[in-house]
Amino acid sequence: MTGDDGMQLAYYILLLVVIGGAMLFELSGRGGQALRQLMLWVVIFAGAILAADWYLQGDMLPRQQVLEGGRIEIPVGRDGHFRLTARLNGTDVRFIVDTGASTIALGPDDARRIGIDPAGLAYVGRAMTANGPVQTAPVTIEELAIGDILDRNVRAQVIGGDLDGSLLGMSYLRTFARVSFEGDLLVLER
Template sequence: MPDDWARFLYLGLLLLFIGGAVLVEFSGRASQAMRMAALWAIIFAGAIFLAGVWQDWNTPQQVVSEDGTRIEVPMDASGHFLLTAEANGQPVRFIFDTGASSIALSPDDARRIGIDPDDLAYVGMAETANGTVETAPVTIERFAIGDLVDENVPAMVIRADITGSLLGMSYLRRFARVSFEGEMLVLER
């Protein structure tokens, strides 16, 4: 909630700045020009505000309980459960995938967490919806979802042009309960 207030304050100051700039610019001109300029400034600032608020309202947010033992992940508009975790200190967006045997990192996500996909030994193969891909085993030193932290988590890097990473069964088995409550994925330890 503090982030919401900071966003509203920022957008309010932006509106005040734009409105003040328009008033200063047209102060020596006819009142009609000032009204038009102010109207356009309000329309512009309002569009920016609504775009930001709309995006925030339509982005499902995961919730981690205070004790870190329960994670709730709402379904997104496409019908997937997207979970954000920190891998080696970097935020990574994962698609919850019970069909994946392990954590599968895209080459881009691997780079962001400090693993160079070009220096890996691709010794494995995996069947995906897009066909067979080469895989390289890696270890994520620190994997955190909220206050829930695991160390030395095995994963693989996929040698393919994929846009996201998968949170598969090898990690999901660490939870005592994985369930669906309506359009909510619930992970409990």
Template sequence: MSGDEVARLAFYGLLLVVIGGAMLVELSGRGGRALRQLFLWGVVIAGLALGYDWWQGANAPRQQVLEGGARIEIPAGPGGHFHLEALLNGTPVDFIVDTGATTVALSRSDAEAIGLDLGRLRFSGQAVTANGRVGTAPVTIADFALGDALDRNVPAVVIDSELQDSLLGMSYLRRFARVSFEGDLLVLER
């Protein structure tokens, strides 16, 4: 379960406790029947909210790799960002495609997930982000697979901040012959 999913689950649990508590205070003194109805409605509402949340995540747009990896189509997500999944050292990593980022920028958690030892990194560089200056540590990703296309020894940085999503920046996007937009699709072609 990802950090976002845990946070969502905690939010819904807290919401259920607050609403349930308010209902208990309102219905106190009316006996066990009211309490059973309250509990039933709480379960129904929580189930619907969790089901909707799961459905949104399961139906989120994902990239399509076409022509043996020569063309990758990435639909815009609900927030207008383009998200794609790549295999880094055999581990799936979600990226936001960011044409404003100079390089591939990994979150600390993604860097750790692909086998990089965070304790051995030297955060000697700096990057300017929307949240100000942050430290960066240069790394090399041994295997970077996007569909059937495999790139080896891809330079990247690990961001020394609370970056939630890793960023696929221009240093990787330049590997494509064409990067274009077709409506709500980002198209990468080799």
């Protein structure tokens, strides 16, 4: 258990004690009815904790594993997407791996985070997305690292529209000798 897990557990226990204590104080003297209502609230509280934990882990997990020999294993998320975290210019950026995207497509927020000012770019290209056409600006990412794999001067596009997050497309996926699926894993190998 990590320090964050311990703090989260302590928070839940404290919250349960406060709510449980308030319920016992409020319902004291009513015997069986109080016990039934207390049990109902315990079940509701436990369900809410489990639902929140499931929802939060769906966003945070699963994570890719970078193995020896340039192999990256990316588990499918609960939503069916493969998400990969790469370090761009020293900053972690979370990508959706998109074999339907022709290039690396950076959302404006991710571009800013890695030191590219979207407002100062020349949006001279166009791309077709699921939401229709968008303007694009060519950029070069100085360093893109996934574990021990490091690439320099990687070409990408900054999307001129409202793109939440970023897409890792075929221009980068083609740098791998093998891109395959093994059950619920997307495997990239150099």
